[in-house]
Amino acid sequence: MSNIAGKAYAMNVITPVRWYTAWLNKxxxxxxxxxxxxxxxLQTLSLIHYARWVIIGRKQFPHLSPDQPKENLxxxxxxxxxxxxGSWDQYVDSFTFAIPGGLDLFWKWNVRYSKSVALTPFHNYIQYNQLETIHYYNAYPLATSNDVKSAKTVKDTLSDFNKTVEEGSDEEFLKRYHGVLRGLQHDLGAMHPTPIISMSAYQVEKRERWHAGQLDQEQGHV
Structure with missing residues (x-):
């Protein structure tokens, strides 16, 4: 499924807006x-990598060649x-519970918008207007949004720690080192596949097994 790369799901939704009310959305x-x-x-939802809304006017679609017919929208x-x-349902439901008023404000003037509550009409609205992602690349398919944030925390902390490694005695170094480890306990962890998986994540796992020398052994038993 092109919408999924490892643990990440790419959603694209395009909805019509009456041209004379588009300025309200802006x-x-x-x-x-x-x-x-x-x-x-919305900012409290740790499952989101990013979210963005864009308005395209009916006369703003790209016109790449004089031979290309102009749209009359x-x-x-x-x-x-x-x-x-996470799953599609988890995401849409989390959005609804986190900022129902914000969703209604952003989509209020969109054609046939049903409001974010109740859930079923809102689900139907998003599904009807969602476009399948033809190609979706994720450099770190097994990393969640929290994994990315934790990696940045670990990197910044180790960079700061590295500046002090030559200061003080060995005992002081060891004390600071243990302090760093304690402070990073919540940011250290292995990334494992979830039930929502894709070929890209499978290839990462397969490559890891190959580097560990396990793949040849597994194939030898087939």
Missing amino acids: LFFWVALKRPSTLSG NYSYMLFFSNFN
């Missing part, structure tokens, strides 16, 4: 940028892009 986006607290519920369009961990 206004809501501007307010959200100026007042991030309006999306504070009745609507502007809102594009929603997001990468997240």
Whole structure:
């Protein structure tokens, strides 16, 4: 499934907006940028890698060649892009519970938007307007959003620690080293596949087994 690369899912949703109300969506986006607290519920969802909304006017679609016919569209369009961990249902439900008012504000003027509550009509709306991802590349398919944040924390902490390795006695070094390990306990862990898996994650696992010398042994027993 192209939408999935390892533990990450790529969602693309495009919904029509009446061209004469598109400016209202842009206004809501501007307010959200100026007042991030309006999306504070969204920022607490650790399963999200990123989420983005974009408005494309009915006369703003790319025109790449004089030979290309110009579109005569009745609507502007809102594009929603997001990468997240977990299942489709988990993500959409989490979005609904985290910022139901924000979702209604962003999609309010979109054609046939059903509101984020109740869940079933909202699910149907997203499914109807979702586009399948033809190609989705993930450099670290087994890393969740939290894994990426933890890796950055480990890197920054070790970089700071490395600046002090030549300071003090061996005993002081060991004390600082143990302190670093204790401080990073929540950020150290192995990345393992989940039930939501893809060929890219399978290839990573296969390559790891090959490096460990296990693959030849497994194939030898087949």
